Amino acid sequence: MPDGSAPLKPRTLRDAAGLVEAGLVPPEAAPGLERLSATYAIAITPVVRALIDPADPADPIARQYVPDIAELETLPEERSDPTSDAPFTPVKGVVHRYPDRALLKPLLACPVYCRFCFRREVVGPDGGLLSEAELEAALDWFAATPTVREAILTGGDPLMLSPRRLRHILARLSASPHLDIIRLHSRVPVSAPGRVTAALAEALDSEKALFLCVHTNHAREFAAPALDALRRLRRAGVALLGQSVLLRGVNDSAEALEALFRAMLAAQVKPYYLHQLDRAPGTARFEVPIAEGRRILRALRGRLTGLAWPAYVLDLPGGAGKAPLGPDFATAEGADWLVEGPLDHEPHRHPARAHPSAPPRAAG
Known part of the structure; x- marks a missing residue:
């Protein structure tokens, strides 16, 4: 650096201003994201930031971590404790x-x-x-x-x-x-x-x-x-x-x-x-x-x-x-099973058979 000082260490982004400065959200999104951050925490580490392509609006890494004002929309089926802790x-x-x-x-x-x-x-x-x-x-x-x-x-x-x-x-x-x-x-x-x-x-x-x-x-x-x-x-x-x-x-x-x-x-x-x-x-x-x-x-x-x-x-x-949740590859058909082959994707019949009888006891 011109003044001889050490370069700034990359920091975790924790607010709308930091997201704007990093080019991850447009400036006009900042007011909404400031409201959002009062409810839901924001944190994007330098390692994660380096994985994000800011030129790709559909970047899959950004989608996981960059906040969106849509998060303030709660649907009736959504729960604050969905796993019932x-x-x-x-x-x-x-x-x-x-x-x-x-x-x-x-x-x-x-x-x-x-x-x-x-x-x-x-x-x-x-x-x-x-x-x-x-x-x-x-x-x-x-x-x-x-x-x-x-x-x-x-x-x-x-x-x-x-x-x-x-x-x-x-x-x-x-x-x-x-x-x-x-x-x-x-x-x-x-x-x-x-x-x-x-x-x-x-x-x-x-x-x-x-x-x-x-x-x-x-x-x-x-x-x-x-x-x-x-x-x-x-x-x-x-x-x-x-x-x-x-x-x-x-x-x-x-x-x-x-x-x-x-x-x-x-x-x-x-x-x-x-x-x-x-x-x-x-x-x-x-x-x-x-x-x-x-x-x-x-x-x-x-x-x-x-x-x-x-x-x-x-x-x-x-x-x-x-x-x-599956997926399932077998369905019952009467006493048999129809089993789909994952390589040919065709149903194969697996016939049922009677349970074999116990082997005869040895003499003596």
């Missing part, structure tokens, strides 16, 4: 819907704020960090609930915690003999990969089976910084899963999903869940009808390895759990 919260920071697993939400801050997030009304840069007393009460609940076999750290993003705090949480959970599995859900490896330091990776060391579920929705999110972060995690022995949301304008085609799942596998991330959109307020522009989602996945069967096949699920309102 609140009714299943025995203590602050814990959600217990399934008998054998429970969520732990140690904080509600994220590195980025997805415009389709189902917790979008409660997450934010200043929101939801459990106090020491609240965290210990939540961890005590896990220790005192032997039916729970799996602890799932979510939020917010648990990798926004310091390595020290994360290490403490995992140590407390690992001390419970009834807990077999610890799972963490995070956007950090692809949206803020610089946070995946050696200290953070070391903090994830656990005597329990530990899985990190990485949230990504488009193949371009697997850029060099993300691949480096994922490599550090793998070298630390962390098993990696992938979860995605089926989103209009982001990954709503067989080609886009194929590229996403192939990118996951190339980074040794096993596709785990493909979520149907949760109907949070202001998210209608992202919804892909279930019938269309089933058609897209059906088109991928046979042209994509089974390793890349996630469970396509809908988290039902009211806390009823995740329901698999």
Whole structure:
């Protein structure tokens, strides 16, 4: 620089003025987005900003993160708590819907704020960090609930915690003999990969089976910084899963999903869940009808390895759990089954047969 000072470090964009300055929204959009930011948090990290093509009005990365005034339009079927966390919260920071697993939400801050997030009304840069007393009460609940076999750290993003705090949480959970599995859900490896330091990776060391579920929705999110972060995690022995949301304008085609799942596998991330959109307020522009989602996945069967096949699920309102949505390749016809071949797309009859009788007992 002319005055000899160091260049400014890239910063996370958090308001309408920053979005305008970065060329991500036109100046005339600023007043509406200022109103929007009073309700829903904005954050676009430098790594994510570098992935966005501002010249493409349909850029799939921008669509996930750049706010739109349409988010202030709430439809009757949209709910502020679409997955029903609140009714299943025995203590602050814990959600217990399934008998054998429970969520732990140690904080509600994220590195980025997805415009389709189902917790979008409660997450934010200043929101939801459990106090020491609240965290210990939540961890005590896990220790005192032997039916729970799996602890799932979510939020917010648990990798926004310091390595020290994360290490403490995992140590407390690992001390419970009834807990077999610890799972963490995070956007950090692809949206803020610089946070995946050696200290953070070391903090994830656990005597329990530990899985990190990485949230990504488009193949371009697997850029060099993300691949480096994922490599550090793998070298630390962390098993990696992938979860995605089926989103209009982001990954709503067989080609886009194929590229996403192939990118996951190339980074040794096993596709785990493909979520149907949760109907949070202001998210209608992202919804892909279930019938269309089933058609897209059906088109991928046979042209994509089974390793890349996630469970396509809908988290039902009211806390009823995740329901698999298919697609189906078999239908009953009388006592037989008609099974569609994913390579020839023709129905093949699979005749029923009587259950074989038990083998005769040996003489003597």
